Amino acid sequence: MNDIIKVSHLTYKYLQNELPALDDVSFSIPSGAWVAIVGHNGSGKSTLAHSLDGLIDFKQGQVFIDGVELTEANVWKVRSKIGMIFQNPDNQFVGATVEDDVAFGLENMAVPHDEIQARVDSALAQVQMSEFRHKQPDQLSGGQKQRVALAGVIAMQPKIIILDEATSMLDPIGRQEILGVIKRLRRKLGITVLSITHEMDETTSADEIIVLNDGKIIESGKPSLIYAHSDLLLKLGLDVPYSQRLKEALKLRHIQTPQAYSDEKGMVDWLWQSLLKA
Amino acid sequence: MAITFKSVSYTYQPNTPFEFHALNEISTKIEDGSFTALIGHTGSGKSTFLQHLNALLKPTSGTVLIEDATITHETSNKNLKPLRKKVGIVFQFPEKQLFADTVKKDIAFGPENFGSTPEEAGKLAKKMIELVGLPVSLLDRSPFELSGGQMRRVAIAGVLAMQPNVLVLDEPTAGLDPSGRQEIMHLFTSLQQSQHFTIVLVTHQMEDVANYANHVIVMEHGKIVKEGRPREVFADVEWLHDKQLDVPASTEFAFEMVKRGFHFDKLPLTEQELADDIAAMFKRRRRSNE
Incomplete structure (x- = not known):
């Protein structure tokens, strides 16, 4: 399995005397995977994302993207492999219209006009925003703006998409739209997705979850494994999936519940087995 | 302080090609001391409704009764200032509205505009920063050096410093992590108990509606499509699913x-x-x- 992202012993301090924002972080992500990084505000999640994209000049540790070590000399080359979506939909809309916005990155790369046209068309189709191509940003909802941001990223044909709390300012429908698009993109284009979030619902489709606290990785594994440690997640100020919260509430009422994590459907099945089955 | 809507309609840019009917014949009452939750999709008219609560917008037709003041299409802007003091609105992402070079000046800005002396306003700022659970030592710092959660509390303190009777909250926990969300909601409920506020909350978090509200208004296409206690409103799960609303x-x-x-x-x-x-x-x- 080839690792498209590899981080080894990454440490970063914003101020010399402060505690490190990242403290000896190492992990790797296989090509095509969806990895969610969770942690409360200030846990180091965004610092980590910014280091991968060369937005932060770290002094200790190494980052490899698609087999190449990130250095000052090749930061632009590495960056062209990564597309980032940030939290605030209004802060990343630069074009006057939807199609201008999607074309912005390509124009900067001096891509020929015909090809820009083709790539913009295809990117807008991927995020289902083709009919909005002539709209202005103030005519769009937050979810639609984030989809345009995603189209701008897709048009650059990156290998990796990093979502830095990209849904946290959206309403529930906007959030579903974005997650739906991401799932489809992964299936169709095999893009590697790194999502940084504090919404546990958004981690259920991930292949792996990395839990960060005070700049350190304190746990990583499949969602079912991470969710089963709900006491740890709650202690870190994170949410746990609803089924797990219910299980904790039942334990307090002296009801024996299954050890392993199960989703809501699994919990209803278990209740049916224990209570209704003849 | 009660606020009553009687057949309120509001139209943006009337008699133009951009005419848009944001509210259609809304009638409801926000009871004194109640905790009302306003739910509905983006574009359902929630924000337009909110702006009628302190006469930032005046109805195109119908009347809004804010305590004993009647607001209609014809009400002049002249006498609205005292009303706006009584109804404080915390807009979405209120930290974006911070502007002063110290936390103290930012919180004191409202009261000073309403005639408090700088000394009084300064005292008020100190009281309010404690009320929102921040250390007094932050008063002389720039608000822009604070964390996102702290900035939001400062912005809320600025609204509380007007000493309103009604607190209107437009998605006050959006963008915060779970523990930040919980802290802010606890802050509002404890404030409601200690200061006897009437609260109007716009939210997509149905858990908060279930846990805190005693009155729920569901809006769609500028109309109230359901209203009642949370238990009544959430009893019809299929109806809400049909409207693509969460329970x-x-x-x-x-x-x-x-x-x-x-x-x-x-x-x-x-x-x-x-x-x-x-x-x-x-x-x-x-x-x-x-």
């Missing part, structure tokens, strides 16, 4: 159980209620096995 996670879970043949006298709204109901089912099962 509290516990109600959703119980609804799934009902589909599998379980029975609830009334659908639970919170985790505690659901866990109690399930515990009672286990007890009954044990008894019938014995």
Whole structure:
């Protein structure tokens, strides 16, 4: 399995005397995977994302993207492999219209006009925003703006998409739209997705979850494994999936519940087995 | 302080090609001391409704009664200032509205504009920063050096410094992490108890509606399509699903159980209620096995 992202012993301090924002972080992500990084505000999640994209000049540790070590000399080359979506939909809309916005990155790369046209068309189709191509940003909802941001990223044909709390300012429908698009993109284009979030619902489709606290990785594994440690997640100020919260509430009422994590459907099945089955 | 809407309609840019009917014949009453939750999709008219609560917008037709002041299409802007002091609105992402070079000046800005002396306003700033749970030592710092959660509290303190009777909150926890969300909601409920506020909350978090509100208004296409206590509104899960609105996670879970043949006298709204109901089912099962 080839690792498209590899981080080894990454440490970063914003101020010399402060505690490190990242403290000896190492992990790797296989090509095509969806990895969610969770942690409360200030846990180091965004610092980590910014280091991968060369937005932060770290002094200790190494980052490899698609087999190449990130250095000052090749930061632009590495960056062209990564597309980032940030939290605030209004802060990343630069074009006057939807199609201008999607074309912005390509124009900067001096891509020929015909090809820009083709790539913009295809990117807008991927995020289902083709009919909005002539709209202005103030005519769009937050979810639609984030989809345009995603189209701008897709048009650059990156290998990796990093979502830095990209849904946290959206309403529930906007959030579903974005997650739906991401799932489809992964299936169709095999893009590697790194999502940084504090919404546990958004981690259920991930292949792996990395839990960060005070700049350190304190746990990583499949969602079912991470969710089963709900006491740890709650202690870190994170949410746990609803089924797990219910299980904790039942334990307090002296009801024996299954050890392993199960989703809501699994919990209803278990209740049916224990209570209704003849 | 009660606020009553009588057949309120509001049209943006009337008699132009851009005419848009944001509110259609809205009638409702926000009772004194109540905790009202306003739910509905983006574009359903929630924000337009909010702006009528302190006459930032005046109805195109119909009347809004804010305590004993009547607001209609014809009300002049001249006498609205005292009303705006009584109804404080915390807009979405209020930290974006911070502007002063110290926290103290930012919080004191409102009261000073309403005639407080700088000394009085300064004292008020100190009181309010304590009320929102921040250390007094932050008063002389720049608000822009603070964390996102702290900035939001400073912005809220700025609204509280006007000493309103009604607090209107437009998605006050959006963008915060789970513990930040909880802290802010606790802050509002404790304020409601200690200061006897009337609260109007716009939210997409149905857990918060179930846990805190005693009155829910559901809006769609500029109309109120359902209204009542949370238990009444959330009783019709299918209707809400149909409108693509969420219900509290516990109600959703119980609804799934009902589909599998379980029975609830009334659908639970919170985790505690659901866990109690399930515990009672286990007890009954044990008894019938014995």
